Amino acid sequence: MAEKIYSYQHLFNFTNQVFQQIGCPAEQAELAAEVLLSADLRGIDSHGVARLSGYVRLWEAKRVNATPNIRIIHETPSTAVVDGDSGLGLVVAPFAMQVAIEKAKKAGTGWVSVQNSNHFGIAGYHAMMALEYEMIGMAMTNASPLVSPTFSTERLLGTNPICVSIPAGEEPAFVADLATTTAANGKLEILQRKNQEAPLGWIQDKEGNPSTNAHELKTGGALLPLGGDREHGSHKGYALGAVVDIFSAVLSGANYGPWVPPFPAYVPMPTGMPGKGIGHFFGAMRVDAFRPAADFKHHMDNWIRRFRSAKTVAGEEKVLIPGDPEREMEALRMKEGIPLLDAVVTDLSAVGERFGVKL
């Protein structure tokens, strides 16, 4: 697959301008571009600039409001519900995470559930906002239904990611950012492009049989919850994805389960939707709400060093700390640029031409 390399700054300027062209206020366009590009920097290409045209199509379909009135509609000392007013999740989510952080400053922790939003990029960006305040950050979101619960043939859950970011002292932060499925949809898309088979345990066909056909979702198949099958704990992945769905949407008043709005604008909206838009859930916990920050960071460094220096299976270089691969990728791509597949370049160029913005 041919690809072309662009600098971060170049893609940032392009994305920023496109968001401005669809009517986003300057500050929000900039923030949305930063959040979207953070996925490309961290190597999660499926959630980055490759999705820009998808966001534009949602705006065209009037499912994204470029000038949202994002606001708190309910709160207690440690909680809030935010109405995203159909804004880009890329701007709604940082707003809500900041509310969680402000709550945590006063109450020790802050927990914010969000209704009426859209896809928010990678969970990692939002959870990591907490790090500079010496807080643990959490972010999760529901998403278009692609995943079948254990024993079902229906797609009732999204890949519903969870991110937990934990500050350390001298060591880089611990950042676990994971879809609650065996494999994220982005990994399946890579196999589709390469015409390769998927490992057993990633997907099932429309009847619920294990399948290795990476194109299975186009004919009624589904992604499988983390674990893959019952014998390997898929009921746990299903339960985790369900918790994300409930925290994000049943707590906030967003849509849940099979009623979560699809990302592709051409897919019709579900009927009988029980809530508003997509839901997210954010948390912030001050580490010094539990023990002195210096003690916490000292022991977090100790934790990280012990795990990183653990004996490895023959052939493996080292044991990774969650967040290591993404951090290394970010340093590399910030320096050497972000590769985009030709198909993505063509798609982005078309979006740019339409708005008079050169890629």
Next chain:
Amino acid sequence: MAEKIYSYQHLFNFTNQVFQQIGCPAEQAELAAEVLLSADLRGIDSHGVARLSGYVRLWEAKRVNATPNIRIIHETPSTAVVDGDSGLGLVVAPFAMQVAIEKAKKAGTGWVSVQNSNHFGIAGYHAMMALEYEMIGMAMTNASPLVSPTFSTERLLGTNPICVSIPAGEEPAFVADLATTTAANGKLEILQRKNQEAPLGWIQDKEGNPSTNAHELKTGGALLPLGGDREHGSHKGYALGAVVDIFSAVLSGANYGPWVPPFPAYVPMPTGMPGKGIGHFFGAMRVDAFRPAADFKHHMDNWIRRFRSAKTVAGEEKVLIPGDPEREMEALRMKEGIPLLDAVVTDLSAVGERFGVKL
């Protein structure tokens, strides 16, 4: 495997008396018995009365304090750290969960990290305490290291369970209670007793090779994180187990990773322990800190009914809601009694004889 059936009340009285005999105050002995037996009722036999003699041996080894001064050592409006004073986790955990609930009454949510505790039975008991207050409950704990991180041959994590309990309206509560491994250690113990092989993806040998030998842990092998191997997402199970460890112990000042004290009293304590005892983490969130409780419960019922009535894979009766099997088991065993394996009966009888308590 031959077994004998006892009524809940009979086993409760027996356990209560044994705890009193080792010096627990009456109220704490009763609570400890209730928590321990809740595992048997819910079908998690590995964590129930079968472990009573193990707790007694920990007390003999002076690792369990029968008259602990359990207290809050740090707090903010929505957080606390509890020192369990080496008490039975079976009584320390409900104390800490109650602190979380009291915090949530005032601040919307409560989050409590615990140091200096011992094994707390099943996470489900503690998380479910929140339900009667119309709160979401969370409970997690670290545990003796039996699990290798992805790419490692060392055992650095426990099976570190997470429980999330969510109240509904007319439907029974959603209760997800899961070890962050492919299979809990208790399931492996069952295979050992039956001399059966384990499925691939549950365990590895001491060199990190996939193994089906259920006795592998006795010769340096390890349980595998949920996912089983890298290709099936074991790095996600590893990350989840790590989060449980950090929330339970790095936040509280308990031991973490390979330094968590072993449950069997004959296993020597690790050297260079960085904290006190075992750690737990609890959370309580008032549902009306987010939206009116009646609305939440209505939508939770709708969520549960939609998932429970989902189309099934051929041969499966229905899609389960997390907590369904345990609730059904509890109703059955409360009525028909709790079966104990002969080996467990022999072990319990010996404990009873020693303290003059008849099984």
